[in-house]
C-alpha cells in the first residue's frame with residue numbers, strides 16, 4: 509500500500525473532517541496529563557507523547573450502558589410487575605488517533621477474550637468492528653518502555669489501520685488495512701515519495717534506542733514454580749498501596765464490573781472497568797476472600813499477564829507499554845518481578861552441587 513504525507517496543520521483539519529462523521533478520540537492535555545478526549549474542531553491533538561490512558565477506551569469505555577429497564581406495576585394487581593428491557597448496542601463509528609503501537613497492539617489481547625469461538629461479547633464486537641486505529645510511531649523511548657521484550661517495536665503496525673511516522677513538517681502515513689487505506693483517500697494526504705526515506709530512518713533510529721531485549725521465554729513456568737512462595741510475593745508487593753493505577757491504565761487489562769443505577773422504577777445497567785488489585789475484587793458474599801492480601805493480588809496480576817494468559821492463548825498479555833511502572837506511586841516494576849522469578853533457583857537445587 510502506497511504511503512502518503514500529511515502536514516502538521518492538515519492533520520488537525522483532517523480530524524475536524526473525520527469528526528463530522530465519526531466519534532474521534534485524540535490525545536489532549538487535561539491539566540497536567542495527556543489523555544484521550546473527543547476531538548474538538550480546530551484543537552491540535554497532542555501526537556508527540558504517549559497518552560496516560562490507553563486506547564482501549566475507544567472500544568471498551570470506562571463506563572458503558574449495557575441496557576435500560578423499566579418496571580410497570582399492574583394497577584389492577586400490584587403483585588404483577590412487567591419489566592421492559594432495552595438493549596443499548598453501540599452503533600456509532602469511531603476513529604482513535606494518536607495511540608502508540610504498544611497500546612493499539614493491546615487490543616489483540618482483548619480480541620482473544622471478547623471475540624473468540626467461546627465468547628462473542630456483542631458490545632465489544634460492535635465497537636471493535638466500528639473503530640479504526642490511527643497509531644503514531646514512537647519517537648520518545650522512555651526508561652519504562654519494553655515493547656521490544658514482548659515481541660513488538662516502536663513502529664509496530666499490529667492492530668492498527670494506519671501508522672503515522674513523524675517526519676519534518678508532518679507525518680508519513682502508512683495504510684495497514686483496507687479500511688485504513690480508505691482513510692488516506694482524504695484530500696489532505698499527498699505523495700510521500702520525498703519523505704519515505706526519512707520515515708524509514710525515523711523508524712530505525714527509534715528501534716536502535718532500545719537495549720537488547722530481555723528473554724521472557726519460560727517465565728510462565730518460573731512464575732508458577734513460585735506460586736506458593738508467599739515470602740516472595742510479600743516481598744514483591746511490600747511497597748504496593750493497592751491504588752489500582754496499574755490496572756486502570758493498562759492497555760491489556762480487561763476485567764469489568766456490572767452495576768445497576770436505578771431511580772424509582774427505571775434504571776440502567778452499567779459495565780465499568782474493574783481492578784483486581786483491590787480487596788473487594790474477589791470478596792465473596794460470605795466474607796471469604798480467596799485473595800486476602802496485596803501479595804495474593806499482585807501474584808494474580810503478574811501471573812495473569814505472564815503465565816495464565818500465555819497458557820490459554822499462547823502469547824504474553826502485556827504489550828510492554830510501561831504505564832503500570834511509570835504511574836505506580838510506589839514504583840512497583842512488573843519487569844523486575846518477572847525477572848526475579850526467572851532468576852530464582854529453588855532451594856533444593858541451590859545445594860545440589862554440595863551433595
Ligand code: SF4
Pocket residue numbers: 747748749750751752753754755785832835836837838839840
Ligand atoms: S499502581 Fe503500584 S501501588 Fe498501585 S496497585 Fe498497582 S502496584 Fe500497587
Ligand code: SF4
Pocket residue numbers: 614754757758759760761813825826827828829830831832833842
Ligand atoms: S502490564 Fe504494565 S507494561 Fe504491561 S501492558 Fe499493562 S500497563 Fe503496560
